[in-house]
Amino acid sequence: MSAVTEAIDLSLYAKPESAGTLGMDVAVEGISCGACIARIEGAVKSLPGVTEARVNYTNRRLHVAWSEALTEPSRIFQTLADNGYRGHPFVALRAEQEEAAEARRLTRCLAVAGFAAMNIMLLSVSVWSGNVTDITPETRDFFHWASALIALPAAAYAGRPFFSSAWAALRAGTLNMNVPISLGVILALAMSVVETANHAEHAYYDSAIMLLFFLLVGRTLDHAMRRRTRAVAGNLAALRAETAHRFAGDELVNVPAAALKAGDRVLVRPGERVPADGEVIGGNSEIDDSLITGETARRNVAAGAVVYAGSLNYSGALTMRVTAAGGSSLLDDIERLLEKAASAKSRTRRLADRASAIYAPVVHATAALTFVGWWLYGAPLHDAIITAIAVLIITCPCALALAIPAVQVVASGALFKRGVILNSGDAIERLAEADTVIFDKTGTLTLPEPRVVNAAGIGPALAQLAARLALSSRHPLAIALARETTSRAPFDGAVEEPGQGVRVMIDGVEARLGSAAFCSVLPHTPLIPAQAGIQNHESRADNVQLWTPAFAGVSGDNAVSYIHFTHAGQHATFAIAQRLRSDAIETVQALRDLGLDLHILSGDRESAVQPVAEALGIAQWQGGLKPADKIAVIETLKAQGCRVLMIGDGLNDAPSLAAAHVSLSPISAADVTQAQADAVFLGERLAPVYDAVAIARRARRLMLQNLWLAALYNLIAVPVAIAGLVTPLIAALAMSGSSMLVTVNALRAAQKSRIIGTGEPS
Amino acid sequence: MNVLIYLLPMALGLGLAGLFGFLWALKSGQYNDVEGAALRVLSDDDLPK
Numbered sequence: 001m002s003a004v005t006e007a008i009d010l011s012l013y014a015k016p017e018s019a020g021t022l023g024m025d026v027a028v029e030g031i032s033c034g035a036c037i038a039r040i041e042g043a044v045k046s047l048p049g050v051t052e053a054r055v056n057y058t059n060r061r062l063h064v065a066w067s068e069a070l071t072e073p074s075r076i077f078q079t080l081a082d083n084g085y086r087g088h089p090f091v092a093l094r095a096e097q098e099e100a101a102e103a104r105r106l107t108r109c110l111a112v113a114g115f116a117a118m119n120i121m122l123l124s125v126s127v128w129s130g131n132v133t134d135i136t137p138e139t140r141d142f143f144h145w146a147s148a149l150i151a152l153p154a155a156a157y158a159g160r161p162f163f164s165s166a167w168a169a170l171r172a173g174t175l176n177m178n179v180p181i182s183l184g185v186i187l188a189l190a191m192s193v194v195e196t197a198n199h200a201e202h203a204y205y206d207s208a209i210m211l212l213f214f215l216l217v218g219r220t221l222d223h224a225m226r227r228r229t230r231a232v233a234g235n236l237a238a239l240r241a242e243t244a245h246r247f248a249g250d251e252l253v254n255v256p257a258a259a260l261k262a263g264d265r266v267l268v269r270p271g272e273r274v275p276a277d278g279e280v281i282g283g284n285s286e287i288d289d290s291l292i293t294g295e296t297a298r299r300n301v302a303a304g305a306v307v308y309a310g311s312l313n314y315s316g317a318l319t320m321r322v323t324a325a326g327g328s329s330l331l332d333d334i335e336r337l338l339e340k341a342a343s344a345k346s347r348t349r350r351l352a353d354r355a356s357a358i359y360a361p362v363v364h365a366t367a368a369l370t371f372v373g374w375w376l377y378g379a380p381l382h383d384a385i386i387t388a389i390a391v392l393i394i395t396c397p398c399a400l401a402l403a404i405p406a407v408q409v410v411a412s413g414a415l416f417k418r419g420v421i422l423n424s425g426d427a428i429e430r431l432a433e434a435d436t437v438i439f440d441k442t443g444t445l446t447l448p449e450p451r452v453v454n455a456a457g458i459g460p461a462l463a464q465l466a467a468r469l470a471l472s473s474r475h476p477l478a479i480a481l482a483r484e485t486t487s488r489a490p491f492d493g494a495v496e497e498p499g500q501g502v503r504v505m506i507d508g509v510e511a512r513l514g515s516a517a518f519c520s521v522l523p524h525t526p527l528i529p530a531q532a533g534i535q536n537h538e539s540r541a542d543n544v545q546l547w548t549p550a551f552a553g554v555s556g557d558n559a560v561s562y563i564h565f566t567h568a569g570q571h572a573t574f575a576i577a578q579r580l581r582s583d584a585i586e587t588v589q590a591l592r593d594l595g596l597d598l599h600i601l602s603g604d605r606e607s608a609v610q611p612v613a614e615a616l617g618i619a620q621w622q623g624g625l626k627p628a629d630k631i632a633v634i635e636t637l638k639a640q641g642c643r644v645l646m647i648g649d650g651l652n653d654a655p656s657l658a659a660a661h662v663s664l665s666p667i668s669a670a671d672v673t674q675a676q677a678d679a680v681f682l683g684e685r686l687a688p689v690y691d692a693v694a695i696a697r698r699a700r701r702l703m704l705q706n707l708w709l710a711a712l713y714n715l716i717a718v719p720v721a722i723a724g725l726v727t728p729l730i731a732a733l734a735m736s737g738s739s740m741l742v743t744v745n746a747l748r749a750a751q752k753s754r755i756i757g758t759g760e761p762s
Numbered sequence: 763m764n765v766l767i768y769l770l771p772m773a774l775g776l777g778l779a780g781l782f783g784f785l786w787a788l789k790s791g792q793y794n795d796v797e798g799a800a801l802r803v804l805s806d807d808d809l810p811k
Contacts, residue, residue: 035805037798146774
């Protein structure tokens with residue numbers, strides 16, 4: 001509304017670096033090519049006082065440092081905006097920092113293991129070729145001791161991720177995949193040292209180190225993929241973060257919503273979201289709670305009313321007092337439900353854990369039987385032990401341990417490309433198991449923001465003019481209309497009449513956009529027929545008062561709002577309502593084709609849910625549900641043995657997301673809800689939901705295939721080992737061969753899936 | 763075979779030098795922005811204008 005620039009308080013983000021300088025990380029939206037790097041760095045560096053500006057293209061982040069006295073940090077954001085980028089201060093979440101540290105640790109281990117594997121293999125190949133020609137025992141011993149010198153410290157360093165995890169599992173009285181791995185590595189090295197001391201022909205240093213190297217490659221890739229998705233999610237969170245206008249005395253200061261404290265007084269202008277839970281202390285307005293409850297009808301608020309973080313303020317400026325700090329404060333009952341649902345959620349056992357629970361005892365029993373068998377057969381004790389250890393080495397689950405992570409890396413990469421960001425590691429497996437899908441309506445099946453629904457009935461030239469004029473207004477209806485234009489340049493000299501509309505002179509003729517009265521349109525505008533697939537069929541007289549007649553007239557239907565435009569004798573009335581996602585119908589059909597059972601559970605009125613359910617052909621739908629009702633439906637389905645995939649965005653969906661077997665939410669969802677979801681999807685299309693299920697199913701198929709391949713490998717290799725025929729050369733070939741096989745098979749998880757719809761790429 | 767006495771340590775030493783070079787590069791943040799490094803090399807910001 002007013003063009004007054006406010007001071008931005010960045011104390012939460014700026015950190016002192018060297019003497020007198022402050023540093024800050026900024027998540028930047030719009031970095032799309034290499035030229036952006038130079039443009040951003042050049043522009044920001046040219047600001048007085050800025051000492052450093054460096055873009056990280058991989059993370060789409062900018063690091064700036066400036067001397068405290070010389071520059072006003074808000075100018076950095078202004079400079080970014082002037083160059084066409086949107087920036088928001090960014091603080092890495094603890095989870096992301098921990099993951100980055102873990103990734104660095106794994107990379108160091110990988111480097112050490114790689115160095116050791118190369119050098120030992122160099123020595124081993126010499127020994128192998130010498131063994132069939134004329135190597136002297138002295139030279140062989142020398143090579144073996146040199147291998148031991150490299151292998152022992154390298155394994156002690158690079159094996160720590162496995163040893164510590166195996167130790168933790170053993171102490172907890174369970175077995176995981178790291179137990180046989182650690183056991184195999186330690187036994188192989190110990191046996192090799194003993195054999196070397198006895199001047200033996202064979203030593204297994206190369207097997208032990210190569211095993212560590214292969215496994216570390218898998219883990220490092222897994223981590224890199226997870227870090228990449230985490231970085232994107234972190235940026236999106238930073239860009240979504242709201243700022244609030246806090247009163248400091250009589251002045252307004254722009255602060256990040258995260259910096260608000262209970263008791264702060266905050267101004268919420270029309271078109272802005274409420275930054276924190278609180279109580280209204282001044283002003284009258286209407287509030288759109290759809291992100292909180294799914295209810296699309298707006299609610300009148302005045303002094304004394306309680307408002308929740310995430311609600312959209314429609315018509316008037318509100319002054320509120322914050323009652324709970326931060327953006328994530330919750331209604332009490334949602335919090336309670338959430339805790340209950342999260343604790344009741346049965347921890348599904350992951351495929352890898354199940355496989356290792358079967359695998360480890362079988363392998364160890366086989367090794368023990370091999371020892372006992374050879375010993376009873378009359379072999380010397382030394383030979384019996386060596387053979388048993390060879391069984392343990394050859395069965396060391398290299399392929400098995402790679403079978404699942406390799407698929408996970410490829411599948412999460414494929415999902416990432418299609419706009420699905422995984423929050424939890426085992427989401428892929430659980431997504432693949434889902435047989436029932438529950439959709440929320442508002443913001444999930446429909447677009448999160450209202451849109452113009454009758455554009456087809458209005459001349460394109462007139463619509464473009466109106467939409468361009470709408471750029472000059474902050475009113476939510478005007479913002480919805482402005483989405484229809486491709487132009488980003490507002491008209492010069494547009495004047496906003498508060499509570500009525502905007503007007504401007506175009507080619508000497510006045511154009512007006514706003515309420516019916518403001519545009520001199522008769523109050524009874526004929527209803528313009530809407531396009532197919534739009535939910536505005538209802539016409540309920542009892543909700544008439546819910547929309548301000550002052551700005552844009554009401555036609556007896558609160559789900560649809562109207563905004564009027566007049567220019568040079570031409571009139572247009574734009575109907576603005578919740579609209580289905582452009583590919584919702586095709587996606588729902590495709591999901592049905594996958595054999596999924598579909599439901600809609602909405603917090604919105606039944607009359608608003610019905611048309612959506614009918615348009616999509618979903619017979620099982622319910623409206624007007626409270627969070628507890630949604631959970632009850634999920635529990636009933638679970639009791640029938642269904643694996644529920646819940647897709648929702650509202651705060652009211654958060655407990656159901658936690659209660660469901662697996663959950664998805666759109667990126668526009670409330671923060672708390674997103675935190676509960678196993679995966680988040682980007683963009684305006686619904687197709688990522690289908691992609692997620694389809695890719696997850698194929699990934700699970702490949703995981704099982706890989707497990708069988710690994711089992712097949714063991715079936716062939718173990719008898720050879722039991723017979724005592726394994727040499728280090730055979731072990732090296734068998735292990736690397738089987739690892740390659742499962743890795744190559746895993747690459748198939750990225751194959752193209754069916755593309756739905758023709759909407760713009762997200 | 764006496765040649766091995768000094769060839770082997772030399773080979774190991776060179777390998778270790780490579781390993782520490784990599785660890786140093788990792789530590790000094792050279793792998794923090796691998797995509798950006800590939801693009802930066804194309805910009806001519808070091809040429810006098």
